[in-house]
Amino acid sequence: MTKLYNDPARFTEDMLVGFLDANARYVAGVPGGVVRAHKTAPGKVAVVIGGGSGHYPAFCGTVGPGFADGAVVGNIFTSPSAEEAASVARAAHGDAGVLLTTGNYAGDVMNFGLAVSQLRSEGIEAHYFAVTDDVASAPKGEETKRRGIAGDFTVFKCASAAAEDGLDLAGVIRVADAANAATRTLGVAFDGCTMPGADHPLFTVPEGHMGLGLGIHGEPGVADEPMPSAADLAQTLVDGVLADFPEATSKRIAVILNGLGRTKYEELFVVWGTAAQLLRERGFEIVEPEVGELVTSLDMSGCSLTIMWLDEELEKYWTAPADTPAYRKGTAAAASVGERRTDAADDAVAESPVLSELSDEDGRRSGRFIARAIGAMADMLAVAEDELGRIDAVAGDGDHGRGMVKGSSAARAAAEQAASDGGGAGSVLNAAGKAWAAKAGGTSGVLWGALLSALGARLGDTGRLESATVVAGVQDGYNALTELGGASPGDKTMLDALLPFVKDLERQVYNGAKLRDAWRAAAQVATDAAGATADLRPKVGRARPLAERSIGTPDAGATSLAMCAITVAETFTQSEEGDK
Numbered sequence: 001m002t003k004l005y006n007d008p009a010r011f012t013e014d015m016l017v018g019f020l021d022a023n024a025r026y027v028a029g030v031p032g033g034v035v036r037a038h039k040t041a042p043g044k045v046a047v048v049i050g051g052g053s054g055h056y057p058a059f060c061g062t063v064g065p066g067f068a069d070g071a072v073v074g075n076i077f078t079s080p081s082a083e084e085a086a087s088v089a090r091a092a093h094g095d096a097g098v099l100l101t102t103g104n105y106a107g108d109v110m111n112f113g114l115a116v117s118q119l120r121s122e123g124i125e126a127h128y129f130a131v132t133d134d135v136a137s138a139p140k141g142e143e144t145k146r147r148g149i150a151g152d153f154t155v156f157k158c159a160s161a162a163a164e165d166g167l168d169l170a171g172v173i174r175v176a177d178a179a180n181a182a183t184r185t186l187g188v189a190f191d192g193c194t195m196p197g198a199d200h201p202l203f204t205v206p207e208g209h210m211g212l213g214l215g216i217h218g219e220p221g222v223a224d225e226p227m228p229s230a231a232d233l234a235q236t237l238v239d240g241v242l243a244d245f246p247e248a249t250s251k252r253i254a255v256i257l258n259g260l261g262r263t264k265y266e267e268l269f270v271v272w273g274t275a276a277q278l279l280r281e282r283g284f285e286i287v288e289p290e291v292g293e294l295v296t297s298l299d300m301s302g303c304s305l306t307i308m309w310l311d312e313e314l315e316k317y318w319t320a321p322a323d324t325p326a327y328r329k330g331t332a333a334a335a336s337v338g339e340r341r342t343d344a345a346d347d348a349v350a351e352s353p354v355l356s357e358l359s360d361e362d363g364r365r366s367g368r369f370i371a372r373a374i375g376a377m378a379d380m381l382a383v384a385e386d387e388l389g390r391i392d393a394v395a396g397d398g399d400h401g402r403g404m405v406k407g408s409s410a411a412r413a414a415a416e417q418a419a420s421d422g423g424g425a426g427s428v429l430n431a432a433g434k435a436w437a438a439k440a441g442g443t444s445g446v447l448w449g450a451l452l453s454a455l456g457a458r459l460g461d462t463g464r465l466e467s468a469t470v471v472a473g474v475q476d477g478y479n480a481l482t483e484l485g486g487a488s489p490g491d492k493t494m495l496d497a498l499l500p501f502v503k504d505l506e507r508q509v510y511n512g513a514k515l516r517d518a519w520r521a522a523a524q525v526a527t528d529a530a531g532a533t534a535d536l537r538p539k540v541g542r543a544r545p546l547a548e549r550s551i552g553t554p555d556a557g558a559t560s561l562a563m564c565a566i567t568v569a570e571t572f573t574q575s576e577e578g579d580k
Contacts, residue, residue, distance in 0.1 A: 001194040001201075002298055008197025009406065012053045012075050019060060023325040026064045030091040032084025034060050035070040038340050040094030045163040045172045046070065048089045049156045050112075051102045052077040052442070054193075055216060057326030058152060058295040065331070066322030067160045072100075072112075075406065076195060076298070077217035077399050078442040079107030081449070082114035083434060089119055089126060097125035097169035099159060101176060103148025104130040104488065105217070106499040107443035110484050114446065125169060129176045131155045133185040133306065135244040135335065136213025136222055149216045150295040151183040154308040154318065159459065161317035179314055182248070186240040187304030189214040189221050193261065194298050196396070202398045212236070214258070214304075216297045218398060235273035237305035242282070248309040255289040256306040256534050261296040263303050268292065275305060288319055294327070297432045356422030359461040363424025366465050368551070369426045371415040373571040378408035381560065387567045392556035394549055400444060400556040407440025407448055424461025429453065430442035443485070444557055449493065450484050451477035467515040471506050478502050490537040501526035501565055516572035523565035530558040 005011050020029045033050060040046045049059045060071040070092035074080035076396040079102075089098045100116060102108035112128045112170075116395030119126035132143050133151025134501030159176035167175065192201035195218075202218035205211050210228070211221025228236065257272045259265070272291045279286060287310060295304075310318065321330030359367065381388075381404045388401030416437035418428045425489040429452045456467025458473030459465065478498050487493045504525040533555040 002196045002198075002218040005196040008195070008515065011196040012073065016060075016073060017051065025321075026325050027060070029298075030070075030309045032080055032087040032089055033071050033073040033343075034063055035088060035092045036065075040069055040092060040096075042094060043096050043166070044060055045093055045096045045167065045169050046089070046092040046094055047156070047160045047163050048085070048092050048100045049099055049152075049160075049174065050074070050100075051105070051152075052078055052079060052087070052217065054298045055295050058292070058309070059156075061326030062153075062156065062324045063323075064322065064324030066164055066320060067324045067327065068156060069098075069160075069163075075399075075440075076440070077401070078403055078440070079105060079111050079445070081438040081440075081445055082111040082118065083438045085112050085115035086118045089115060090122075090124070090379075091123050093119075093126075097127070099172050099176065101126050101129040101156060101159060103152050103216075104132045104144075104146060105148070105443075106485065108444060109285075110446045111437070111441065114484075128175060129155075129159075129180075131180050131183075133180065133183045134213075134215070135184050135186050135240065137215070140244060147160035147215055148247055149185050149187060150256055150304045150306045151308070153179070153183040153230075153256060153258075153290075153294050154183050154254060154306060155179040157322070158308075158317040161320035161322070164320065165317070175313065175317060175519040178311075179308060179317075182245075182310070183306060184241045184244050185210075185304050185306040186237055186244075187214045187221075187258075187260070187302060188237070189260070189300060189302035189468075190227070191301040192220065192265070193218050193300035195298070195402070202393050203550060206541065210302070212275060213303055214296060214300075214544050216300075217298070218297060218393075229253075230270040231274045233303075234271050235280060237331045237557040238275055238278045241305055243274075245307075245309065249284050250309045250311060252285045252287055252307040252310045254315075255278070255286050256294060256309055257289070257291045257571065258295055258304045258306065258535070259293040260300040260304070262299045262300040262301040264371040265292055268303060272301065277509070280427075281334055286330050287315060289406060315561065330547040334530075348552075350443065354421075354428045355418055355461075358423030358427060359422055360463070362464045363426075363460070364419070364422055366425040366459070366463075367419045367423045367428040369465075369571070369575050370425055370432075371412075371419040372575070373568045374408065374415045374432050376571050377564045377567050378405075378412040380563060381405050381408045382558070384563060388478055388556050388560055391553055391559060394553045399442065403442050403444050404560050407436040408444050410439035411452070412446075424517065425459040425465065426456040426461045428515060429456025429459065432456075444494075447481050447485060447557075450480045451498075454480040461524060467509045467514065467518065470515060471502075471509050474502050474505060483490075487539075490536065490539075492533050492558075493554045494561045496533050496555065497526040497530040497534065497561045497565075499561075500529040516569070519565070519572055520569040523562065523569045526562040526565045530554055530562040533558045 131148030138145035182474040192203040203220040213222035392400035411432035418431035424523035433452030455473040505522035
C-alpha cells in the first residue's frame with residue numbers, strides 16, 4: 001500500500017517538489033514536468049518522454065545527458081494534458097526540432113498529438129511517436145493496438161542516444177521506429193497496486209495465482225494462472241516473448257527484467273538466472289542486460305521481460321552512455337551541453353487575451369451562468385468520485401473518478417476567474433476546457449477539454465444562449481470527440497451517452513421546447529443510454545484487453561457525462577438562462 005502522502009490529490013505535485021530538489025544538478029521544473037538543468041545544445045534534437053506518474057524511475061528519472069531532454073509528468077496513471085506536453089517540449093526545444101514519445105495509450109496519443117499541432121503552429125518542428133511493445137494487449141498483426149509498457153525504456157533510450165549522437169529529427173524518428181519494431185514485452189502481476197489515499201488495491205489476484213499480461217497503470221492481467229516457481233515463470237516469460245517475434249534474424253539482444261515496484265531485486269535475480277540461461281541455450285547473446293526497477297506501477301507486485309533484437313545501430317544506442325537521476329551507463333561527459341538554465345519556466349511561457357474586450361453584457365451574463373453550472377458539476381463529481389472509480393476499476397485503472405474531480409475542480413476555478421474577468425460564454429468555456437484537460441489529463445481530460453472548447457467556440461462571447469446555437473455547439477463537441485478519440489457509438493465510451501443526448505436535444509428544440517426543458521429531457525435520455533452501456537464490450541482504450549470483465553458494468557465515462565448533463569439541467573431551473 002502507498003502509505004506516505006500529504007494530500008492524495010496533490011501526490012504528484014508533492015513528489016515533484018522533492019524530486020526536483022534532490023536532483024537539481026540534472027533537472028529543472030517547468031509547468032507540466034521537468035527538463036534538463038542545461039539548455040539543449042545548438043543542433044541537437046530534443047527528446048521529450050512522458051505519461052502519467054507512478055512509474056518511477058520512468059519517466060522523469062531518466063532526464064539527463066544521453067537520455068531524455070524533458071519529461072512530461074501527468075497525475076498517477078493519467079496522461080498529461082496537451083498544454084502540459086507542449087509546455088515541456090517548448091522548454092526542452094533548442095533549434096533542431098523535438099520528438100515527443102509515450103506508450104500507446106489513448107489519452108497520451110490524443111494529448112501529445114494535440115501538443116505537436118500546437119508546437120508546429122508556433123514554428124517548432126515536432127513529431128509524436130507511440131511505443132507498442134506489450135504482446136498481451138493485442139495479437140500479432142495488430143501491433144499498432146498494443147500498449148507501451150517496459151519496452152518504453154528501450155525505445156526512449158535508443159531515440160535519446162540517437163539525438164545525442166547528432167542525428168536530425170527524421171533520423172531520431174527512424175531509430176525510435178526501429179527500436180519499437182524490434183521490442184517485445186510480456187508481464188505478470190502477483191498483486192495490484194494501491195493509489196495514495198485508497199484503502200484497497202485497484203485489483204487483486206486470486207490466492208496462489210498470478211495475472212498474465214498486466215498493464216502498468218494498475219490494470220490486472222488478461223488471464224489468471226497458477227503461481228509458478230521462479231524457474232517456471234522465467235520459462236513463461238521467455239517463451240511468451242520469443243514466440244511473438246520468431247522471424248527475427250539477429251541473435252544479439254538487449255534484455256530488461258523489470259520489477260513493478262514490490263517485487264524486489266533479489267527475487268528478480270532468481271528469475272533472471274533461469275531466463276538468461278534459457279536465452280543463451282537458444283543461441284542468443286545478451287548485450288548489457290538490465291535487471292531492476294525501470295518502469296514501475298506504484299507498489300504493484302510483479303515483473304516483466306522485455307527483449308529488443310539488436311542490429312549494429314540499435315546496439316550502438318542501447319550501449320551508449322547516459323547520466324540521469326535514476327539511470328547511469330558509461331560516462332556521458334562527452335555529451336554536448338548547453339548553457340545552464342536561469343529560469344526554466346520562462347522557456348515554457350504562453351500569451352493570453354483580455355476577456356472583457358471580447359464580450360457584451362448578454363455574453364457576460366451567459367458566462368456567469370456557465371461558471372455556476374460548471375461549479376455545480378464539480379460539487380456533484382466530488383460526491384461521486386468513489387463510485388466512478390469503482391466502475392472504472394472493473395476493467396480499467398480506477399482513476400476516472402479522481403480524474404473527473406481534478407478536472408472539474410480546475411475547470412470551476414478557471415471558469416469563475418474568466419467570468420470575473422468579464423468573459424462571455426465562449427471564453428468561460430474555453431478557459432474551463434483548457435483547465436479541465438490540464439489538470440485531469442488522461443483520455444477523459446482531453447475529451448472534456450475538447451467538448452467544452454468546441455461548445456465555447458460555437459457560442460462565442462456575445463448575445464444570449466440561443467437554443468439552436470447551443471444544439472449546434474453540443475454537436476460540434478460530439479464531432480470533436482469522434483475525430484480526436486477515434487471511437488464510435490457502440491465502443492463503450494462516453495459517446496454512447498453523448499450521441500443520444502445530442503439527438504434528443506436537437507429533436508426537442510426542433511419541436512419548440514424551451515432550452516431548459518429540452519436539456520432536461522435529453523439528460524434523462526443520456527442517463528438511460530449510459531446505463532445501457534453495461535451490455536456493451538469495450539473496443540478501445542485500456543478496458544479493451546479486459547473486455548469480458550467489463551460486461552455487466554456501465555462505462556464510467558458515459559456515466560459521468562450523463563451525471564453532468566443532469567446537473568446542468570438542475571442549474572437551468574435556478575436561472576433565467578434557457579427560457580427561450
